[in-house]
Amino acid sequence: MKNLFIKWNQVSLVKRILVGLIIGVVLALTIPDAAGWVTIFGSLFVGALKAVAPILVLFLVIHAISKHRSGHQTNMKSIIGLYAISTFLAGFVAVLASFIFPVTLSLVPGAEDLTPPGGLVEVLQTLLFNIVDNPVSALLNANYIGILTWALLLGVLLRNAADTTKTAIANVADAITHIVKWVINLAPFGIMGLVFEAIATNGLSALLDYGQLLLLLLGSMFFMALVVNPLIVYINIRQNPYPLVFKTLKESGLTAFFTRSSAANIPVNMKLCDELGLDEDTYSVSIPLGATINMGGAAITISVLTLAAVHTLGIEVDFGTALILSVLSALSAAGASGVAGGSLLLIPLASSLFGISDDIAMQVVGVGFIIGVLQDSCETALNSSTDALFTATAEYAKKRKEGKEVIIKA
Incomplete structure (x- = not known):
């Protein structure tokens, strides 16, 4: 058993994840009722990530700022x-795509009990109140804006x-x-x-309509992940x-x-940045900050669903107004990422335009909730992966300007 455990740990994490994914799919398609207990593993995993992330961010940022060298x-x-x-650009791409390929919706009730923000002012007000949140409350509620604020203040004051x-x-x-x-x-x-629960509970039939x-x-x-973001990276590092x-x-x-949570993915991104050999002083701040404000996937969701409603109702919209939507979706997605329901609850705000x-x-x-099993998963994957992508890009761009060799650890 010990040898089996050692060999299992020697296999790369990605390959082990793929094995778990395949087993989850097979169990969900063959014996969903008998294997219902498997869902507890997903709940425990996400719960553990969410539990450790706030305290990790607090101490890593305090540590990074307190030991920061002047001029570094x-x-x-x-x-x-x-x-x-x-x-x-994510919001802009979504607006452009919605004009080229307009879609209409069969509107359904089912979200009446939710309370969306009343306007951009309310969104920004929520952001400001998150900044001055009680530190204990911020940790308990995973308010990363509040956690970052306290960590930065304590880090600066602990420099001496x-x-x-x-x-x-x-x-x-x-x-x-550790x-x-x-x-x-x-x-x-x-x-x-997680994959067992997603398939066994929702299936894929609900998505066909x-x-x-x-x-x-x-x-x-x-398109953002494989075309626009790589272009941004190339402009900065001038490499493939x-x-x-x-x-x-x-x-x-x-x-x-699979976790569908940028906050839960913070520890994963921290580990990735460490593997890439990035500066801990930088990524210990940029990764939790990115999990809060870097919301390209959310901007796409808000823009596409809002314009789908516009096309469904036959509203004539000029491209200039739609361009304003891309700015509004970017600002609101960054400012209200902690609102329950994520990007979907920002659609009424954008629709009011x-x-x-x-x-x-x-x-x-x-x-949005009906298609959320795929929409939210892909949105979070785009949001979270770009936190690490742009942290690495900034450091590699700095090295290039200094004339140093940039080696990307694939």
């Missing part, structure tokens, strides 16, 4: 710029602390990182449970971007697809 560049400005550009204090913080950060590695090693079992809408949504996301793009999709996007009533908009939200 962290590339944060470049990374935030890349996040903003990518999120805007005694070396023993900094060492203690570093030791705690290392211990939590726990994260244990949790990530359980990913094959977790994903087996919305095939055209799904093709537009997923096509836009794949696809080894880095495929690595981030494989290592980060795959787990994010075209005079669409909340009653109709909430029916569109209902359609």
